[in-house]
Amino acid sequence: MKLVIIGNGMAPGRMLEHLLESAPGRYDVTIFNAEPRVNYDRIMLSPVLSGEKNYEQIIIHGDGWYIKNGITLYKGHKIVAIDREAKTVTSDHGVVEPYDKLIIATGSVPFILPVPGNTLAGVLSYRDLDDVNAMLLAAQSRAKAVVIGGGLLGLEAAAGLEAQGMDVTVLHLMPTLMERQLDPAAGYLLQRAIEDRGIKVICKANTKAIVGDKKVEGVELADGRIIPATLVVMAAGIKPNAGLAKEAGLATSRGIVVDSGMHTSDPDIYALGECAEVGGHVYGLVAPLYEMARVAAAHLVDEGSTAAFVHNDTPTKLKVTGIELFSLGDFADGEDRHEIVLRDASAGIYKRVVLKDNRIIGTVLYGETADGAWFNDLKKKQVDITDMRDTLIFGQAYQGGAPLDPMAAVAALPDDAEICGCNGVCKGKIVGAIQEKNLTSLDDVRAHTKASASCGSCTGLVEQLMSVTLGDAYNPAAVQPMCGCTTLGHDDVRRLIKAKGLKNIYAVMQELEWTTSCGCAKCRPALNYYLVCDWPGEYADDYQSRFINERVHANIQRNGTYSVVPRMWGGVTSAKELRAIADVVDKFNIPTVKVTGGQRIDMLGIRKEDLPAVWADLGKAGFVSGHAYAKGLRTVKTCVGTDWCRFGTQDSTGLGIRIEKFMWGSWTPAKVKMAVSGCPRNCAEATCKDVGVICVDSGYEIHFAGAAGLDIKGTEVLGLVKTEDEALEVIVALVQMYREQARYLERIYKWAKRVTIDEIRRQILDDLDKRHGYYDRFVYSQNFAQVDPWSERVSGLHKHEFKPMATIGMADAAE
Amino acid sequence: MSWVSIGSMTDIPRRGARCVETPLGKIAVFRTAEDRVFAIEDHCPHKGGPLSQGIVHGAAVTCPLHNWVISLETGKALGADDGSVRTIPIKVEGGVLFISLAVAADRAA
Ligand SMILES: Cc1cc2nc3c(=O)[nH]c(=O)nc-3n(C[C@H](O)[C@H](O)[C@H](O)COP(=O)(O)OP(=O)(O)OC[C@H]3O[C@@H](n4cnc5c(N)ncnc54)[C@H](O)[C@@H]3O)c2cc1C
Ligand code: SF4
Ligand code: SF4
Ligand code: FES
Numbered sequence: 001m002k003l004v005i006i007g008n009g010m011a012p013g014r015m016l017e018h019l020l021e022s023a024p025g026r027y028d029v030t031i032f033n034a035e036p037r038v039n040y041d042r043i044m045l046s047p048v049l050s051g052e053k054n055y056e057q058i059i060i061h062g063d064g065w066y067i068k069n070g071i072t073l074y075k076g077h078k079i080v081a082i083d084r085e086a087k088t089v090t091s092d093h094g095v096v097e098p099y100d101k102l103i104i105a106t107g108s109v110p111f112i113l114p115v116p117g118n119t120l121a122g123v124l125s126y127r128d129l130d131d132v133n134a135m136l137l138a139a140q141s142r143a144k145a146v147v148i149g150g151g152l153l154g155l156e157a158a159a160g161l162e163a164q165g166m167d168v169t170v171l172h173l174m175p176t177l178m179e180r181q182l183d184p185a186a187g188y189l190l191q192r193a194i195e196d197r198g199i200k201v202i203c204k205a206n207t208k209a210i211v212g213d214k215k216v217e218g219v220e221l222a223d224g225r226i227i228p229a230t231l232v233v234m235a236a237g238i239k240p241n242a243g244l245a246k247e248a249g250l251a252t253s254r255g256i257v258v259d260s261g262m263h264t265s266d267p268d269i270y271a272l273g274e275c276a277e278v279g280g281h282v283y284g285l286v287a288p289l290y291e292m293a294r295v296a297a298a299h300l301v302d303e304g305s306t307a308a309f310v311h312n313d314t315p316t317k318l319k320v321t322g323i324e325l326f327s328l329g330d331f332a333d334g335e336d337r338h339e340i341v342l343r344d345a346s347a348g349i350y351k352r353v354v355l356k357d358n359r360i361i362g363t364v365l366y367g368e369t370a371d372g373a374w375f376n377d378l379k380k381k382q383v384d385i386t387d388m389r390d391t392l393i394f395g396q397a398y399q400g401g402a403p404l405d406p407m408a409a410v411a412a413l414p415d416d417a418e419i420c421g422c423n424g425v426c427k428g429k430i431v432g433a434i435q436e437k438n439l440t441s442l443d444d445v446r447a448h449t450k451a452s453a454s455c456g457s458c459t460g461l462v463e464q465l466m467s468v469t470l471g472d473a474y475n476p477a478a479v480q481p482m483c484g485c486t487t488l489g490h491d492d493v494r495r496l497i498k499a500k501g502l503k504n505i506y507a508v509m510q511e512l513e514w515t516t517s518c519g520c521a522k523c524r525p526a527l528n529y530y531l532v533c534d535w536p537g538e539y540a541d542d543y544q545s546r547f548i549n550e551r552v553h554a555n556i557q558r559n560g561t562y563s564v565v566p567r568m569w570g571g572v573t574s575a576k577e578l579r580a581i582a583d584v585v586d587k588f589n590i591p592t593v594k595v596t597g598g599q600r601i602d603m604l605g606i607r608k609e610d611l612p613a614v615w616a617d618l619g620k621a622g623f624v625s626g627h628a629y630a631k632g633l634r635t636v637k638t639c640v641g642t643d644w645c646r647f648g649t650q651d652s653t654g655l656g657i658r659i660e661k662f663m664w665g666s667w668t669p670a671k672v673k674m675a676v677s678g679c680p681r682n683c684a685e686a687t688c689k690d691v692g693v694i695c696v697d698s699g700y701e702i703h704f705a706g707a708a709g710l711d712i713k714g715t716e717v718l719g720l721v722k723t724e725d726e727a728l729e730v731i732v733a734l735v736q737m738y739r740e741q742a743r744y745l746e747r748i749y750k751w752a753k754r755v756t757i758d759e760i761r762r763q764i765l766d767d768l769d770k771r772h773g774y775y776d777r778f779v780y781s782q783n784f785a786q787v788d789p790w791s792e793r794v795s796g797l798h799k800h801e802f803k804p805m806a807t808i809g810m811a812d813a814a815e
Numbered sequence: 816m817s818w819v820s821i822g823s824m825t826d827i828p829r830r831g832a833r834c835v836e837t838p839l840g841k842i843a844v845f846r847t848a849e850d851r852v853f854a855i856e857d858h859c860p861h862k863g864g865p866l867s868q869g870i871v872h873g874a875a876v877t878c879p880l881h882n883w884v885i886s887l888e889t890g891k892a893l894g895a896d897d898g899s900v901r902t903i904p905i906k907v908e909g910g911v912l913f914i915s916l917a918v919a920a921d922r923a924a
Binding site: 175179183184254331332336337516517518519520522524525543544545546547548549551554556558559705769800804805806807808 | 819820821822826828829830831833834835836837838841844847848850852856862863864865868869870872873874875877879880882884888889908909916
């Protein structure tokens with residue numbers, strides 16, 4: 001019997017081993033391989049690229065093996081046609097070979113992005129030894145390389161090229177690396193490890209074109225950026241190589257369709273390996289391919305064999321030296337599932353096991369993967385883990401061990417990490433003082449080090465340091481955790497974000513050992529605010545972590561429509577503005593127009609889909625968003641002051657407008673409303689605002705910490721300043737101090753009560769360095785915050801927010 | 816069951832949602848951080864808030880109006896609150912999303 005095999009990859013190689021063992025001599029075997037070489041371990045191409053191995057070391061079957069087993073191997077022969085009538089195959093060199101049984105094992109082909117320039121010299125894929133040799137040649141230049149694709153292949157290619165001395169950038173379309181195998185938390189750790197080796201990573205990078213004249217010169221992204229490169233490696237995925245089979249009239253879908261015995265729709269033809277599709281699945285890892293090989297061999301030996309391929313999840317590992325990563329199965333969360341998360345920030349470890357009905361259905365391990373095999377085994381055998389649930393996550397060897405120390409995050413801080421921002425006290429100094437002076441109470445520590453003696457927001461951390469240093473001898477007061485996802489309070493989280501330089505939500509959740517993988521609706525908006533405030537220009541606002549009003553820049557109403565309030569600087573308007581508003585109201589049939597308490601006009605009842613068009617018209621008349629929906633600067637009410645009023649002492653209207661124009665767009669922990677009155681008669685009601693100004697003959701009395709909502713409270717007087725410039729500076733510094741210290745959703749009056757009026761006065765009025773520091777940081781952050789969100793959206797930003805994704809008619813629905 | 820295609824998974828931001836208009840009302844289609852997709856009526860069991868506008872965390876959404884947390888898998892309110900919203904069958908094929916309105920239509924008829 002004559003057996004012909006198309007393709008000489010790892011799958012048919014393994015199949016032949018089984019066949020030779022159970023039925024030696026049964027078949028007369030001929031193999032055609034488009035690659036001009038024997039069967040080698042494709043998996044090991046990455047170590048060859050990085051220089052850790054050479055080609056000879058990864059050969060599976062050398063030339064001698066084929067001779068010994070009487071197998072004919074046509075190297076460099078590509079089969080171009082299968083004639084099922086005549087039962088022959090034809091190679092591109094004209095060899096025609098008859099078969100009784102045929103195996104198609106043509107593997108996969110790399111997916112090449114359909115962008116301009118994808119055929120330029122210097123654009124490679126990563127699939128076979130020729131690709132690796134070409135990359136090694138290109139690497140000799142030590143120039144710049146871009147790898148497109150941040151999956152398994154792309155990252156291995158990037159690590160290899162970097163090891164060969166190239167300057168490598170990875171472009172990845174999705175927000176986190178290896179998103180199909182890893183959850184975002186592990187993706188974040190992976191990205192950090194990759195970047196630590198000097199490889200640049202750009203996520204959400206949408207490749208638009210490969211630029212260059214004959215040869216590659218760079219990659220252009222959809223946002224217009226160009227990344228220079230002389231080598232571009234496409235590792236954006238693979239697709240089963242089923243073309244030949246399709247032309248021969250065999251059933252194909254994503255791959256060549258086979259039954260569980262590896263038969264194609266033609267009983268004499270089998271398919272196996274990456275080109276085969278079994279039960280709707282195609283595969284890209286060798287474990288299932290080897291299983292196919294075993295099944296196919298069994299059927300070749302005995303036509304009545306009952307050997308059948310069954311689907312099994314295969315764990316994924318990344319073969320980059322120094323990076324430990326393991327992913328298995330389904331790790332999406334859900335209500336019928338439970339997750340157990342273990343994070344050890346200091347050791348860079350993240351482990352997550354997903355359970356359903358007390359059985360493991362998925363696992364992600366990062367940093368320490370020794371237990372991967374154990375978890376895989378528990379999952380495969382569907383072991384009920386109820387009895388070891390509490391210790392499961394610690395792994396096999398740890399059964400019965402104690403859980404991790406909750407103080408670990410603080411204990412792991414370096415000695416020079418700043419704990420108290422107000423007084424610039426670092427961890428080393430506090431620990432030193434506790435030990436040398438035998439301090440045992442918080443007051444002692446405050447007295448000796450000044451830590452936690454000012455605004456007090458670091459109290460929780462100082463107490464934790466005392467616990468770590470003194471052990472059980474110290475029992476800190478309990479802090480109210482931010483939410484169910486953490487044991488840390490808001491103040492601790494804010495301090496640690498700064499001290500550890502955490503610049504995105506995944507980093508915070510990992511380093512501060514969040515107990516959920518993706519947070520909740522309480523902590524996400526808070527963390528997003530803290531990051532926006534602390535890292536202006538560096539942190540990319542996470543809109544999915546904002547409440548709807550801030551996400552669409554309008555106020556949601558009880559019936560799901562929105563209200564729109566444009567800014568009217570200082571409450572002053574004009575005929576032109578009013579006319580523009582009237583036109584918009586008519587054009588969009590807006591049901592209600594109302595004057596707000598903040599001296600501006602509210603249009604209520606606008607459909608979400610209409611918002612961008614409403615803003616476009618308002619924008620043409622010069623309006624910007626009034627942020628009536630924002631935890632940010634809302635209104636600055638004014639009175640008419642010296643312009644018109646006979647009692648006016650200063651230009652209250654002008655100052656109000658100046659403050660509003662200076663501060664609009666800034667995000668704050670909770671809303672901020674202001675007012676400026678031109679004399680103590682106080683027509684602008686400045687003494688119940690978050691910040692207010694009462695103008696007097698001798699200058700400007702700055703008020704703050706008032707409330708006129710659920711609570712009613714008159715303002716406190718911060719102090720008197722002489723000039724308008726100084727008034728602005730003090731107000732800005734005060735708001736920045738509040739931005740940096742308050743807890744999310746905490747209004748100024750509550751924050752001030754905690755921090756004390758005296759301390760705020762000391763920092764804002766008395767300490768000029770502090771005041772200027774706050775002022776400068778506010779001004780810097782305005783560079784990024786003061787953009788009109790409406791005009792951005794009129795120009796197309798976040799289009800998806802405003803349009804339904806589809807509209808289904810009666811016919812479709814009734815079908 | 817007849818399936819209607821509504822667009823591709825990438826039309827929805829991760830940890831986000833989009834709406835589909837149907838003769839039977841709005842349907843909210845969600846995509847989680849880990850690319851699971853769900854479809855439910857866009858109508859909170861509490862006071863009808865648009866769930867598509869909430870914050871998505873895990874396989875749940877928090878209603879934008881009064882913070883009820885609704886399971887995307889079962890449509891049931893989680894925690895202390897009681898109530899549930901209809902779930903709509905949804906499937907992904909090659910990155911394309913399909914929903915089935917047959918069940919909903921039967922009940923409406
Ligand atoms: C860099 C790299 C790293 C990898 N790492 C891992 C890993 O860590 N773990 C893991 O499990 N898997 C890994 N894989 C995947 C694994 O290597 C593949 O799943 C496996 O090699 C596929 O085997 P196959 O026999 O189906 O196809 P292939 O090995 O691709 O063999 C197909 C062969 O058929 C030839 N061919 C195609 N068409 C024709 C034709 N018309 N005529 C004649 N010959 C033809 C091709 O030239 C090729 O040699 C990796 C792959 C790569 C590229
Ligand atoms: S606050 Fe004083 S200056 Fe302003 S309008 Fe009233 S009376 Fe006039
Ligand atoms: S006072 Fe109450 S009801 Fe009136 S607008 Fe404010 S929140 Fe709504
Ligand atoms: S309407 Fe959803 S919580 Fe009230």
